[in-house]
Amino acid sequence: MLDVLERASPLIRLHPADNVLIARATLDPAKTPTVDGLALRDRIGQGHKVATVAIPQGAPVTKYGQTIGFASRDIEAGSHVHTHNLAMAEVDLTHEFCAGAQEPDYVPEAERARFMGYRRPSGKVGTRNYLAIVSSVNCSATVSRAVAAHFAPATGRLDAYPNVDGVIAITHGMGCAMNTESEGYRYLARTLAGYATHPNVGAVLMIGLGCETNQIPLLLKRQGLTEGEALRTMTIQGTGGTRATIAAAIAEIEAMLPALNAVRRTPESAEHITLALECGGSDGYSGISANPALGFAADLLVRHGGTACLAETPEIYGAEHLLTRRAATPAVAQKLLDRIEWWRDYAARGDAELNNNPSHGNKQGGLTTILEKSLGAVAKGGASRLQAVYEYAEAIDEKGFVFMDTPGYDPVAVTGQVAGGCNLICFTTGRGSVSGFKPAPSLKLATNTPMFERMREDMDIDCGTIVSGTETIEENGRRIFQLILDTASGRKTVSESFDYGDNEFVPWQLGAVM
Missing domain, CATH: 3.40.1400 (Ribose 5-phosphate Isomerase B; Chain: A,)
Structure with missing residues (x-):
């Protein structure tokens, strides 16, 4: 989407049908009263939303061409759109099973990317020892x-x-x-x-x-x-x-x-990489820069025979229809919806709601509702066909793009993915999550350049270049893919350089403790 936008504009339009735009940087009406012909009524923080037209109370607010919530009061054009005037409500989603599922354009085996890995007697290949x-x-x-x-x-x-x-x-x-x-x-x-x-x-x-x-x-x-x-x-x-x-x-x-x-490293096909796709400390840029760039890299990995695993079921809630369209079979699509229903019941039993997201930090970064967060989060999964849906910590035995049912809480989610066999992690973050996850190396992908510069010691790659317009999603995604291969071959992540990652093993504690 962003690749075809006017890069000089201070505002980002993600879809022609959207009635909100995203600020590339903080906009102050006292200094810049009009932007691209839009009269600003409020200060718009970086990554936050501004209404392009008047949105009456009860009308849908659209981003990514999808409904992210409804106006809780009348919103004037040029106004800041956030928690004070945007609210959640049930959205009637259409689940078209397998309508968009396509066979990946696989790279011939002889031409697939390779890395230096540790081959085990089981036939599995490690990125670390x-x-x-x-x-x-x-x-x-x-x-x-x-x-x-x-x-x-x-x-x-x-x-x-x-x-x-x-x-x-x-x-x-x-x-x-x-x-x-x-x-x-x-x-x-x-x-x-x-x-x-x-x-x-x-x-x-x-x-x-x-x-x-x-x-x-x-x-x-x-x-x-x-x-x-x-x-x-x-x-x-x-x-x-x-x-x-x-x-x-x-x-x-x-x-x-x-x-x-x-045991020594040997040349191995990229088909032996199983990549955990994770986002934490998300912001308004997550679904614009790091997540779609990682999605591009994940699609590349799938084309080279590897596996990419999306997770965090509460954080695809409201966007699951985008995944059921890509399901390889109706049974895969139905299993995903069954897990969503399980979560509805689980949340109700705990006096909670699935829309209790986003977190405090997410909201500060510009995310308002779980629908908005989920639509950005699924971008990590690229566009590949959804091959399988796994329950928590089940062994991942399918190649290609898969999904694992986990909580949205990062350490619990990644623990399940690693238990399933993920031997490398790509973790996108806008606020600055810093977790490591031994024994799997964890690459941190910054959604915006200011945070990357501020936390350079903890971030592996800057995806804010997409927001600034100096890189396309594809260009950044290819850099991520190369970094995945280099890391799988032994290049240390920044977390590993500090020997971080000893405290993030957090299994999902489910059920009665007697």
Whole structure:
């Protein structure tokens, strides 16, 4: 859309049918009373909306050619459109199953992009090579973290193992006081197993307390895992206490490190990249710059045989009709709608509403309703055919563009995607989200240049060049795709350069805690 706009204009029109425009930079009527023939009545912050025509109370407000809400009072042309005069209401969406689904224009296998990755015995390919200490229960989290700290980069104890990216502790707040037949337990077990078998993890030590509900033998059996040289287990109670377990765990890891270090990167097809698509700390530019640029990169990855995984079900709410049109089969479209209905019920049970989004920071950045946020968020998914819909932390076994049902809360969403097998993350942000997600490298894509400059140490790429007009969506998207390949080959993200990402493992806690 933006590629064909007049780049000199201070206002951005996203669709001919829109009755609001977006400010490229803050506009003050005292300094600039008229912009492109539109008399400004209010100050319009960067990324915020201005009405192009009078919009009567109750009339729809349109952006991206779609309804994002309704005027809660009469809005005059040139007025700021935001929470004071724009409100949510139910929108009657038409779900046309598979109407826009098209076979991707695949690049021939011999010509596909390649990266240097770690091939595992399972056939999976990692972008990193970690040893993971997986805690079965919160009661073993302290011990797990103490063991990981023994091998922290500052200690120099991994200097002799240059092919090992680190020893990480995968800890959480659950594992007991739950029914092992419940939905919540299935989510937790799938998540832990997904990290234990993740392509970026070459060896695992699982540590439990010993008396917890989430018994390690039960977990392994149900998830089809078997102990061996690369997967070892122990419990604190069985080993003789915390200090004894820390010492025993250190010895186990020291015994596993030589084999892990012997693994080398080899040339691999981009078809082995499974990319998590995430947005957090969104602003009014998210759906204009970083998200569509990432969508272009995601489509490129799909064309090269890879997989791109969109998530955050509450943040596609109101835009799901755009995805059902692209579904490969009616069953895929229906599964997506079924998850939306599940969320309606889930929210009602918790005395919440799906339209309780956007967040405080989103609103400061120019987003007003969940419809507006969702329409921008789905742009991360590009235009490829939707191949599959997965429940939380399910193993992603389809190639192409897929969707995973997760909450909108970033650490929980990404934890599910990584558990599903995503070996790299692209995280778009307008306000400045800074999370890392070991064991998967996380690239931060800034939606606007001022934030990129202010937080340069935490951002990997500036997509604000699309807003300023110095790059097209395609040009920026191709840069993102190349950065994905370089990162998959070992180039460190800014989060990795600071060794961030140890605290973002947050499984979805669902159901009763007894």
